[in-house]
Amino acid sequence: MLDEEGNPDIDEVELLGGKPDAEEDGWDVDDDLALPADVEARAGVDDEDGFYSPPTRGQPPAFYWPNSSRLVADHVTAGAFDSAARLLQDQLGIIRIEPFKQHFLTAFARSRTAFEGLPSAGPNFAYPLRNWQESSGKNGLPAVGLHLGDLANRLQTCYHLTTSGKFAEAIEKLRQLLLSVPLLIVDSKQEVAEAQQLIDICREYLVGLLLETARKELPKDSIENAKRNAEMAAYFTHCQLQPVHQILTLRTAINLFFKLKQMKTCASFCRRLLELGPKPExxxxxxxxxxxxxxxxxxxxxxxxxxxxxxxVCSRTFTPLYRGKPQVKCPFCGASYSPDLAGGICDVCQVAEIGRDTIGLRISVVQGNK
Known part of the structure; x- marks a missing residue:
């Protein structure tokens, strides 16, 4: 039907199904929804009272670092010490975390900077990132606070202490240096190799200095003790040290073997020393x-x-483990032990389990994300 102007004459009652006052129910737009209370509270900005509810506080960047990295240093700087400890155990067989306490706290403290904001509002924190140029939000990673060059400088201090005969202090600093290596982050395979070489150097010096310290504590009241004293001095000459220190170990062995009338072996030590080019005198x-x-x-x-x-040299009994004979190693520092000592704590690094199977040192993304 058309109205007087020629337009279709629509009966609204008929359109609504014969219900004059009925609401259109063809669209599911019911406002009666069971919304959470916190959502309704935030939506109250536009209510009659004009009440304002601030937005929920977000997470700091450090919250996302452990999820974005499998490197121990990133977990430590984020304050995720538990997950860092698990990584150390999986990668290096480290089961004693207590010696890492100061290293962890230092790394955590330098992962952020504080600056003053509004008066009486407390400090604000900023989180320097090493990948700030390409990162966005949750993909950021903390800036590197410990560098391979820093550890190399600390190694020089250990060398000077060894030269001066301050073995106890050298042992302590070498152990602290060793514990710092897993907290490195490097960019290339070359730097990974240098870090592993640093571990090897620390191990050789620690084994040698521990051996020499034990030798000096031996009594000298019998021929058997004198023989054992000479044996340990001979073992020390086989530790891979710097030439200046290698010369000192050989001079000690020469003196002991000469006094013990071990002339054949003494002559061999003399030849080895001369090959190192000592001072003229x-x-x-x-x-x-x-x-x-x-x-x-x-x-x-x-x-x-x-x-x-x-x-x-077995790092606990200080006896030789000749090539081809069974031996087990510390998965962290690489110190060697007799097979019966497997499962104990390494005497050199004092943190790892002897003989434990691990995946190895992980300090760079170039090593894979294992």
């Missing part, structure tokens, strides 16, 4: 000892030392 003295030893090139006693058979 030292070289002159050693040549005199060599000449005296070569007059009667025999050994008066049978010692547990075979210089021609390659070996490593």
């Amino acid at each position: 030292v070289a002159a003295q050693i040549r005199k000892v060599l000449a005296a030893a070569e007059k009667d090139p025999t050994d008066a006693h049978k010692l547990h030392y075979d210089e021609l058979n390659p070996f490593v």
Whole structure:
């Protein structure tokens, strides 16, 4: 039907299904929804009272760092010490975390900066990022606070202490240096190799200095103790040290073996020392000892030392583990032990379980995300 103007004449009652006062129910737009209370509170900005509810506080950038990285240093700087401890255990077999306490706290403290905001409002914190140029929000990672060069400088201090004969202090600083390596973050495989080399250097010096410290504590009241003293001095000469320190170990062994009438082995030590190019006055003295030893090139006693058979020293018993014989290692520092010592705590680093299977040091994304 058309109205007077020619337009369709629509009966609204008929359109609504014969219900004049009925609401259109063809669209599900019911306002009666069970909304959470906090949502309704925030929506109250436009209510009759004009009440304002501030937005929910977000998470700081450090909250997301552990989820974005498998590197120990990133977890430590975020304050996620538990997950950092688990990573240390999986990667390096470290089961004693207490010695890392100061390292963790230092790394955590330097991961953020504080600056003054509004008066009486408390400090504000900023989180420097190492990937700030390409990061966005949750993808940021903390700036690096510990560098390989810093550890190299600390190693020089350990060298000076060793040269000065301050073995106890050198041992302490070498251990602290060793614990710092897993907290590094580097960018290349070359730097990863240098970090591993730093671990090896620390191990060699620690094993040698622990060996020498134990040797000096031996009594000297019998021939058996004198023989053991000479054996340990000989083992020390096989630790991979800097030439200046290698010369000192050989001079000690030469003196002990000469006094014990072990002339054949003493002469061998003299030749090894001369090959290292000592100072002229030292070289002159050693040549005199060599000449005296070569007059009667025999050994008066049978010692547990075979210089021609390659070996490593057990870091607890200080006895040789010759090539081809069973041995277990510390997964962190690489110190060697007799197989019966597996499962104990390493005497060198004092934090890792001897013989534990691990995936190895992880301090760079170039090593993979394992």
